[in-house]
Amino acid sequence: MHALIALIPSYERTWSYLFGQVVAGLTLGSLYALLALGYSMVYGILKLLNFAHGDVYMIGSYIGYFVLSAFGGSLNPSIPTLLLILLMFGAGMLGPGLLGVVIERFAYRPLRRAPRIAPLISALGVSFFLQQTAVLLFGSIPKSYNTFSLHNGVLFNTITIGALRVQYVQLVVVCSALALMVALSLLVSRTQVGKAMRATSVDLEAATMMGIDVDRVIVFTFFVGSALAGAAGVMNGLVYQNVNPYVGFQAGLKAFTAAVVGGIGNIRGAMVGGLIIGLAQTLTSGFLSSTFQDLIVFVILIAFMLFRPSGVLGAAAIQKV
Amino acid sequence: MLRKSGVIAAATALVALAVTASAIARPTAASAVSASGLCKSAGLGFGGPLSGGAAFLGDDQRNWMRLFISYWNGGKPIPGVPKGMKRVHLTDAFDGDGQLNGQVAATVAAQMVSNPKILGVVGFAGTNENLGGAPVLIRGGLAMISGSATGDQLTDGKTLKKGYFFRVVPNNSVQAKLGVKYMLTKIGVAKGNKVMIVDDAEAYAIGIADAAQAGLKAAGVTVDRESQDQKNTDYSSLAQKAVAEGVKVVYAPNQIASDSQLFAQQLKAAGYRGAFFATDGSYDNTSFTFSGAYVSFFATDIYQLASVHSIVHDFAAKYGKTTPFGAPSWVAAQAIAMAIATSCSDGKTSRAEVRKDIAKVSMPKSLLGHPIKFTANGDVATGGVTIFQIQPNGTYKLVSAG
Numbered sequence: 247m248h249a250l251i252a253l254i255p256s257y258e259r260t261w262s263y264l265f266g267q268v269v270a271g272l273t274l275g276s277l278y279a280l281l282a283l284g285y286s287m288v289y290g291i292l293k294l295l296n297f298a299h300g301d302v303y304m305i306g307s308y309i310g311y312f313v314l315s316a317f318g319g320s321l322n323p324s325i326p327t328l329l330l331i332l333l334m335f336g337a338g339m340l341g342p343g344l345l346g347v348v349i350e351r352f353a354y355r356p357l358r359r360a361p362r363i364a365p366l367i368s369a370l371g372v373s374f375f376l377q378q379t380a381v382l383l384f385g386s387i388p389k390s391y392n393t394f395s396l397h398n399g400v401l402f403n404t405i406t407i408g409a410l411r412v413q414y415v416q417l418v419v420v421c422s423a424l425a426l427m428v429a430l431s432l433l434v435s436r437t438q439v440g441k442a443m444r445a446t447s448v449d450l451e452a453a454t455m456m457g458i459d460v461d462r463v464i465v466f467t468f469f470v471g472s473a474l475a476g477a478a479g480v481m482n483g484l485v486y487q488n489v490n491p492y493v494g495f496q497a498g499l500k501a502f503t504a505a506v507v508g509g510i511g512n513i514r515g516a517m518v519g520g521l522i523i524g525l526a527q528t529l530t531s532g533f534l535s536s537t538f539q540d541l542i543v544f545v546i547l548i549a550f551m552l553f554r555p556s557g558v559l560g561a562a563a564i565q566k567v
Numbered sequence: 568m569l570r571k572s573g574v575i576a577a578a579t580a581l582v583a584l585a586v587t588a589s590a591i592a593r594p595t596a597a598s599a600v601s602a603s604g605l606c607k608s609a610g611l612g613f614g615g616p617l618s619g620g621a622a623f624l625g626d627d628q629r630n631w632m633r634l635f636i637s638y639w640n641g642g643k644p645i646p647g648v649p650k651g652m653k654r655v656h657l658t659d660a661f662d663g664d665g666q667l668n669g670q671v672a673a674t675v676a677a678q679m680v681s682n683p684k685i686l687g688v689v690g691f692a693g694t695n696e697n698l699g700g701a702p703v704l705i706r707g708g709l710a711m712i713s714g715s716a717t718g719d720q721l722t723d724g725k726t727l728k729k730g731y732f733f734r735v736v737p738n739n740s741v742q743a744k745l746g747v748k749y750m751l752t753k754i755g756v757a758k759g760n761k762v763m764i765v766d767d768a769e770a771y772a773i774g775i776a777d778a779a780q781a782g783l784k785a786a787g788v789t790v791d792r793e794s795q796d797q798k799n800t801d802y803s804s805l806a807q808k809a810v811a812e813g814v815k816v817v818y819a820p821n822q823i824a825s826d827s828q829l830f831a832q833q834l835k836a837a838g839y840r841g842a843f844f845a846t847d848g849s850y851d852n853t854s855f856t857f858s859g860a861y862v863s864f865f866a867t868d869i870y871q872l873a874s875v876h877s878i879v880h881d882f883a884a885k886y887g888k889t890t891p892f893g894a895p896s897w898v899a900a901q902a903i904a905m906a907i908a909t910s911c912s913d914g915k916t917s918r919a920e921v922r923k924d925i926a927k928v929s930m931p932k933s934l935l936g937h938p939i940k941f942t943a944n945g946d947v948a949t950g951g952v953t954i955f956q957i958q959p960n961g962t963y964k965l966v967s968a969g
Binding site for chain 1: 623768794796798803805825837
């Protein structure tokens with residue numbers, strides 16, 4: 247045992263290093279969790295994998311950037327930092343939310359009774375459309391939030407509690423994501439519209455027969471899911487700075503993995519899945535090598551598909567005989 | 568019914584076989600253009616990323632090629648072109664969007680090969696593109712000169728057939744060697760110290776990283792070799808590792824300057840106090856402005872060359888601001904143009920002749936501020952790598968000219 251421990255480099259055996267990697271993983275995982283929620287919600291109701299979801303996240307990132315620029319940018323903001331960030335989140339959620347509604351109306355609703363492959367292909371088409379539109383409108387050169395310059399990098403100052411070091415921006419991201427996830431949970435479990443969403447996800451036709459306006463429920467689901475993706479996009483900009491038209495592809499792929507790992511269609515599962523994927527990535531990078539960080543994510547996906555396809559919190563499908 | 572299905576299946580298989588055979592057959596010119604006709608008007612092809620994340624780079628290189636063509640056709644003075652040289656009229660015959668992707672580059676290469684007017688190609692811009700597209704150009708007899716592809720394997724004589732691929736910029740090994748030398752002599756990296764090398768999982772960066780790793784290991788320096796895909800912009804994990812390991816230098820060849828900026832910033836946020844060293848892919852004083860960081864580059868910044876101010880000014884008037892990757896494409900186009908002019912001295916030319924004459928091109932001076940000549944394997948024989956250090960005001964200060 248001692249021989250095995252001795253193989254681990256000395257710096258990796260410190261609590262501060264472990265905590266640092268865990269905090270980085272939770273930050274990244276929070277983004278994936280918010281994105282995964284959108285995948286799970288839409289799949290739960292429509293049994294559709296919305297591959298355009300990652301690009302809605304990208305649009306949210308751009309909206310946050312443009313709001314930041316409109317108020318003077320990071321170097322010279324014209325309003326207090328807190329208000330600026332709130333406005334970025336507000337616009338970054340509203341815009342993508344409305345975009346999600348438009349996408350549902352024109353790309354998916356006409357195909358609701360078509361074979362399942364049709365809306366899937368439509369989703370891929372929307373994804374490419376959004377990417378290339380972003381290239382045309384915003385250019386292919388990455389834009390930077392440059393939050394390192396915002397009020398002398400105050401967001402990147404750290405709080406130290408013993409061996410734990412956390413940057414303010416990481417705290418903002420994790421707490422915001424948690425708050426949004428809790429709000430969504432309450433929305434789904436405690437409100438009338440949440441009840442309608444749950445009913446629609448169980449059986450769409452039965453929900454219609456019970457008098458639920460499923461079209462409205464679906465629109466609302468897309469709005470909420472896309473708004474969460476937009477929030478994740480703004481968080482991406484705050485922490486990781488760079489926005490480009492292709493930033494949604496990789497994030498969408500990882501978030502989809504998170505949704506599957508957590509249990510596709512399960513909201514709490516999406517949250518758990520996101521955190522698992524984020525932690526897996528950073529811990530692999532920190533303790534093994536960054537070369538394997540993407541590999542491990544997809545190994546986890548394959549492992550879950552093989553051994554636990556329902557995911558961490560998903561229920562096994564009931565087969566009627 | 569079964570017999571009918573069998574006939575249809577067999578016919579389909581035959582058609583598929585015919586299509587496949589024609590696809591892998593040697594690409595040839597669609598129609599003959601006379602050898603003498605090409606001496607009246609010849610075409611240049613361009614290969615580089617014209618869409619996608621690196622489109623700004625491809626656009627810039629293509630614009631420099633176009634500016635060169637306008638100067639050449641207009642009889643304007645061009646550094647390195649002899650006054651008496653009889654210029655053949657040139658056209659920008661084809662813009663091949665390689666998207667920095669080998670498979671896509673192969674497709675556009677086939678299109679260029681099938682255009683009989685094209686006598687040479689400026690490009691491909693990226694090493695990946697050349698790995699995919701160059702073999703197709705070679706099969707079609709076309710020579711290519713790249714203004715930015717620095718992968719060592721392109722001129723090793725094994726990956727690509729000799730005599731077809733040339734470049735006007737030094738290769739990765741030269742850049743990595745100089746970077747290692749600078750780390751050891753100026754930054755103070757010594758035997759027993761640790762350096763972290765992070766590539767971006769692309770052919771360009773892996774090549775430089777491999778060369779740097781070998782150089783550092785030979786000097787007794789411990790190397791932590793990491794790799795992070797360009798699409799992953801979370802460097803916080805690596806930043807913490809660099810701090811925990813106590814590395815003296817983080818050497819990060821990366822093709823995206825804003826990623827280098829981000830990585831350097833995340834290192835600082837994690838408490839890193841060592842040096843950050845990027846390579847030519849990150850040479851961009853609008854996106855990479857991290858004070859104290861080092862950047863190696865394969866050419867001189869032409870904005871700093873007084874002798875070519877008028878040409879740079881013309882470019883700006885026509886196309887706007889340029890990147891440091893653009894101007895070498897002018898020189899690449901010039902080398903092909905001079906080869907075409909030389910081969911047309913007897914009134915006729917061909918792709919094979921142009922190829923042979925490219926190898927003999929010698930410019931006593933060029934837009935890049937130094938002479939241009941090619942070695943036997945296609946590398947540029949002259950010109951060196953420079954190292955800059957980023958100043959607090961974001962400007963790049965020359966600290967070493969190799």
